[in-house]
Amino acid sequence: MSTSFSPVVAGSALPSDAPAPATPKAIAQRGGEPNPTAAALQQRFPSAIHRVDVVWNETTVVVAGAQLFDIVRWLHDDPSQRYDYLSDVTAVEFRDTEQPIEVVWHLRSLPYRRFLRLKVKIERGAPLDVPSVWSIYRGADWLERECFDMFGIRFTGHPDLRRLLMWEQYKEGFPLRKDFPLRGRFSRSEQLRQALAANPEARYSKEELTIAQAFEDLPDDMRRRLGTGERTGE
C-alpha cells in the first residue's frame, strides 16, 4: 500500500504576494478577523453552523453533530480549504452540570496556513455519540480512542474503538469526567488487584501484532490465545 509521497509545502496555496508569516503581537482575547473558512462554511452549510467565535485570534465554529462528518469531509477535500492535518480531537466537560459537553476538533490547513477549531455540543442526557473522522484522517484513530478512553465519547464509524491509555478491562469509568473521583472508584487494594491480575503479554490485540509483523514469531500458545480473541489473563 505504498503511495507516492508528495510533500505539503506550507503556504503553497497562498498568492505569491502574500505577506510572510510573522508572530502576531498584541492579540485581543475576543474579537478580530475570523478565519475566512468560517464564512465559507456558513455559506455552504447554513443550517449546521450554530456559532462562530474568535478567541485569541483563533476561530471556533460550533456545528451540528449530525453534519460534522460532511463538514470535515468538505473542509478536507475542497480545493479552497484543504484542511489536511487533524492535530487534535478532545472533549471538554464543564463543572456546571447544565452546560453541554463539547467535543473539539483542531484542524489545520497547511497550504493556506489556517487553523480552525470545530466544536459539537452534546446536551446533558443525550447519548455521547459523534461521527468519527477516521475515514478522512487516519491519524484520528488514536486521538478518538484516547477521547473515548478519557471521556466516554463514542465515535460512530471508528473501526476499533478501544481504550488507549487505560487498559481495556478498566472498569471504573472515564477518568476525565467531572463525576469521576480523583482517586478512582475502587479502593486502592482492589485497583491493585485488578491491575496485577492482568497478563502483561496479553495487552496486544492480534491486529496490533500483525501490523508489527511479529505475530508469526510468537510462541504457539500465545498465537493460539490471541487467535481466539483473548486479550487478558484475567
Added chain:
Amino acid sequence: MGLSRRPEPAAVVGGGEPWITTRLDFVVNWARANSLWPMPFGTACCAIEFMATAASRYDLARFGMERQSFSPRQADVLICAGRVPFKLAPVLRRIWQQMPQPKWCISMGACASSGGMFDNYAVVQGIDTIIPVDVYVPGCPPRPEGLLYGILLLQKKVMNERSRDKSLRNEMEPDPSSQLYIPPPVIDEISEPFGNSVHQTRSGL
C-alpha cells in the same frame, strides 16, 4: 568480622602456600555487595538522575555497578526510578519475578516509594505494594548523592546477611489461607487516610 589476620611471615617463609581464614558469610556477602549489577527501571524524571549517577561525574562504577544490566535475568538490584502507573504494575512484578536470586530492590524517589504527589486513579501508591523493597531513597528526584547513599546502605545490608537465614530468599505469593494474609478490604481500612493530601476526600468532591 573481617579478614583474619595474616599469619606471621615466619609461618609461611619456609615454603607452602600463604593462607587466610575467614567466615564464608563474609566472603560471599563481600563479593555480592561489591558487584551489584543494577537493572534500571526508569519511568520518569528520577531516571534522569539515575543516568547522572551512572555517568562519569558521580560514577556508579566505583561501587561495583559498572555493568548496567538491561536484562532482568542478569541483574542483582532492581532500581525503580519514577512513578509506576497501574498499567505497568504487572510488568514490574514480572520483571522482578524474572530476576534470579539473590536480588534486591531500591525504590528511588518519592513516586516509586509512596506515589508521591500523584495521589490519583492511575498511579501505584508505592511499589512496595507490588514487590519487596530493600532501600527507599527519598527525594523528588533524589540527587545522585542520595542514590549513592542508598546504594551504600544496600551494600551494608547485604554485608549483614546470613546465609543460614533461609527466610531471606523465600518468595511468597499472597496466600489467602495463610494467617499472615490480610484481605484487601482490611488493608484498605487500616491504611486510611491514603495519600498525602488533606484536601482530597474519598469521593473527590
